[in-house]
Amino acid sequence: MAQLLLVDDASALAELFALAIESKLNHQVEVAVSLADVGDSLKKIARLDLAIVDLSFPQEQGTGLDALAEIHLACPSAKLAIITQGDLWVAQVLRDAWELLPIATVISKSAPLAYQLAAIESVIKTGSAPIDPAVQTLLPAKRSPYRTLSSFASLVHHGGHAKLWSALLSSNDPTYKEIADISGLKLNTVKNYRAQLLPDLVVHGLDDPTLRQMRDFAIRCRPFLAPYLDVRDSK
Amino acid sequence: MAMIAGREAWNDERRTQSSVTRLAGVLEAAAFLTAAVLGWTYHLMAHNRSGSRVIVYAPLAFTLVCLLFSVRQLQVAVIGRDIPFPYAARVAIRSILGVALITSAFAVMPGWASLNTWPIGTALGADAVLTSWALGWQLRPARWWPAFLISPYHLGAVGGLLGAATFQHSGSVWSTAFPVLVTVHLWVMIASLSAWGLNKLLDNEKADRQRAYDTAANIEHQKNAHWLHDDLCAQLRLVSIQVQSRSIELEDVAQLLDDLDHQIRLRQLDAIFATETVRVAEIIQPWLRRAQNNGVLIDRVPSLDDVSMIVSSEVGRDFSHAVSVLTSNALNAGATRISFDVTQSDDHLSIAITDDAGGLTPSELPVGRALWSLQQDLGEGHLVVVPTATGTKVQANVALTERNHRGAIVAR
Numbered sequence: 110m111a112q113l114l115l116v117d118d119a120s121a122l123a124e125l126f127a128l129a130i131e132s133k134l135n136h137q138v139e140v141a142v143s144l145a146d147v148g149d150s151l152k153k154i155a156r157l158d159l160a161i162v163d164l165s166f167p168q169e170q171g172t173g174l175d176a177l178a179e180i181h182l183a184c185p186s187a188k189l190a191i192i193t194q195g196d197l198w199v200a201q202v203l204r205d206a207w208e209l210l211p212i213a214t215v216i217s218k219s220a221p222l223a224y225q226l227a228a229i230e231s232v233i234k235t236g237s238a239p240i241d242p243a244v245q246t247l248l249p250a251k252r253s254p255y256r257t258l259s260s261f262a263s264l265v266h267h268g269g270h271a272k273l274w275s276a277l278l279s280s281n282d283p284t285y286k287e288i289a290d291i292s293g294l295k296l297n298t299v300k301n302y303r304a305q306l307l308p309d310l311v312v313h314g315l316d317d318p319t320l321r322q323m324r325d326f327a328i329r330c331r332p333f334l335a336p337y338l339d340v341r342d343s344k
Numbered sequence: 345m346a347m348i349a350g351r352e353a354w355n356d357e358r359r360t361q362s363s364v365t366r367l368a369g370v371l372e373a374a375a376f377l378t379a380a381v382l383g384w385t386y387h388l389m390a391h392n393r394s395g396s397r398v399i400v401y402a403p404l405a406f407t408l409v410c411l412l413f414s415v416r417q418l419q420v421a422v423i424g425r426d427i428p429f430p431y432a433a434r435v436a437i438r439s440i441l442g443v444a445l446i447t448s449a450f451a452v453m454p455g456w457a458s459l460n461t462w463p464i465g466t467a468l469g470a471d472a473v474l475t476s477w478a479l480g481w482q483l484r485p486a487r488w489w490p491a492f493l494i495s496p497y498h499l500g501a502v503g504g505l506l507g508a509a510t511f512q513h514s515g516s517v518w519s520t521a522f523p524v525l526v527t528v529h530l531w532v533m534i535a536s537l538s539a540w541g542l543n544k545l546l547d548n549e550k551a552d553r554q555r556a557y558d559t560a561a562n563i564e565h566q567k568n569a570h571w572l573h574d575d576l577c578a579q580l581r582l583v584s585i586q587v588q589s590r591s592i593e594l595e596d597v598a599q600l601l602d603d604l605d606h607q608i609r610l611r612q613l614d615a616i617f618a619t620e621t622v623r624v625a626e627i628i629q630p631w632l633r634r635a636q637n638n639g640v641l642i643d644r645v646p647s648l649d650d651v652s653m654i655v656s657s658e659v660g661r662d663f664s665h666a667v668s669v670l671t672s673n674a675l676n677a678g679a680t681r682i683s684f685d686v687t688q689s690d691d692h693l694s695i696a697i698t699d700d701a702g703g704l705t706p707s708e709l710p711v712g713r714a715l716w717s718l719q720q721d722l723g724e725g726h727l728v729v730v731p732t733a734t735g736t737k738v739q740a741n742v743a744l745t746e747r748n749h750r751g752a753i754v755a756r
Binding site: 195196197200204217219220221224241242243245246247248249250282283284285286287296297300301303304317318319320 | 345346349353354356431478479480481605612616623625626628629632633636637639642645646647648649651
């Protein structure tokens with residue numbers, strides 16, 4: 110019997126899906142219905158085999174990417190799977206998760222139940238399952254070998270870059286003036302730091318991004334960027 | 345330094361310029377041209393001036409600098425593009441041009457004639473607001489002149505002027521330098537007025553835009569609320585009544601709910617079409633799910649690399665219609681396995697659906713039915729039916745014509 114963690118804010122659906130997994134596949138399922146519950150749920154599971162995570166949490170500050178990163182950090186050996194509607198709203202988060210984490214499969218929420226259960230069983234037994242065709246069109250054929258968790262280190266060369274990213278993360282409508290005010294950097298310093306980061310942002314699919322696009326990227330990938338900000342900020 | 349670098353140094357977002365931004369650009373260009381014209385008018389009328397080499401070349405230098413500022417602004421305002429320069433080069437070039445502008449202006453129109461250079465104040469005001477808008481800086485033009493009055497630059501100049509007048513006991517200081525000081529004050533005041541007016545226009549434009557957005561959002565909310573009530577609730581009510589009256593099997597309930605899911609997907613797609621562009625991946629998704637919900641095994645689907653193109657909504661609607669007809673055709677024919685392939689050429693965006701539901705030839709297309717209508721819509725030779733070993737491959741080529749093609753963009 111495998112131990113699973115299901116993270117989905119649609120609580121009624123999550124409970125029902127967990128029951129289906131328990132009754133049909135005979136696995137034990139712990140359900141977390143908010144991102145804040147993930148940590149507590151992990152403590153209840155002795156040895157996590159598979160985490161199935163939804164990507165969209167409209168009532169919360171983060172996304173499923175935060176939960177996936179937290180689970181991967183706490184239980185590196187646990188398999189990760191995504192269950193999602195797979196629409197435009199989550200397309201970029203899905204791609205980030207797929208490229209940055211060892212995602213074993215992606216399941217469409219609207220796929221037939223039998224198909225979903227087969228995918229879960231395949232991951233538990235073989236370590237992976239084919240991506241649901243309905244979601245396949247949102248993912249590239251191959252993962253970029255250059256886009257890894259360690260590639261975020263090159264986005265924070267020094268404490269100045271950490272200040273820039275921290276200001277972007279706390280900005281609602283990022284302009285040079287606002288970022289300069291929040292970070293305490295000079296206007297042309299903000300511009301220079303942005304220019305310094307442009308080559309490293311290409312790996313993450315950002316080609317000459319605006320401050321707004323950099324802010325959106327930072328918010329999306331906060332769990333991977335934040336560790337470097339903390340380290341650089343403290344130096 | 346940030347203001348000297350100018351708007352384009354800070355304008356990372358290549359978004360469409362608002363009408364007020366264009367107006368400010370045109371105003372700046374017009375002000376520089378007017379200054380050049382006034383300079384020449386004064387130069388040609390003032391015959392009694394000494395003909396030193398500096399005085400002879402000053403109008404040419406002044407005109408050249410005004411034209412450089414003016415043409416660049418017009419280019420940015422009309423075309424929306426500027427020559428890419430590094431930040432430091434921008435600061436250096438604009439500083440040199442600024443010094444050249446001021447010195448040549450006072451050389452062309454010395455003494456009280458320098459008041460003719462008032463359009464420079466308008467140009468400075470327009471340039472300042474354009475740069476501040478790009479920076480995200482809320483300007484307060486009403487404070488400019490008082491701030492200038494007590495600034496070290498102004499106090500130093502006034503002190504120097506008074507000292508020179510006191511110790512030289514000469515009227516030439518007043519006749520030469522005092523008009524320059526007054527003219528600079530005039531520039532600052534006119535710049536403040538221009539910036540205030542342009543800021544006001546921008547505020548009005550933002551308010552108008554917000555009102556239009558609010559109205560559109562309200563209409564959209566009402567439409568969504570109506571759709572939720574009229575279509576979605578009616579469909580759920582239908583299922584509910586059928587279940588309560590025991591007139592439906594559980595499998596049929598599941599089928600009805602799957603149909604509802606498909607309707608919601610199409611509604612979602614309609615909402616995306618309401619924007620100007622759509623990604624091809626979004627268009628084929630509802631049909632993949634529909635095939636999947638019909639118990640069909642999907643053998644092959646394109647990856648994001650193949651369907652990341654962003655097309656106009658018009659192309660998207662035509663493409664969606666083609667995918668809809670081809671998928672429905674395969675499902676109605678009883679397919680158990682389907683493959684989706686998407687390709688793009690310079691002229692066409694193509695969808696090919698391969699099924700295992702037996703053979704079909706173009707001559708067999710029933711007149712008046714969906715596949716026949718699609719063939720008529722696409723034009724001669726753009727619905728290609730190829731029999732395979734177990735079924736049929738049908739390919740529809742949707743034209744990327746000038747009428748409906750607003751540029752297929754390959755996204756990352």
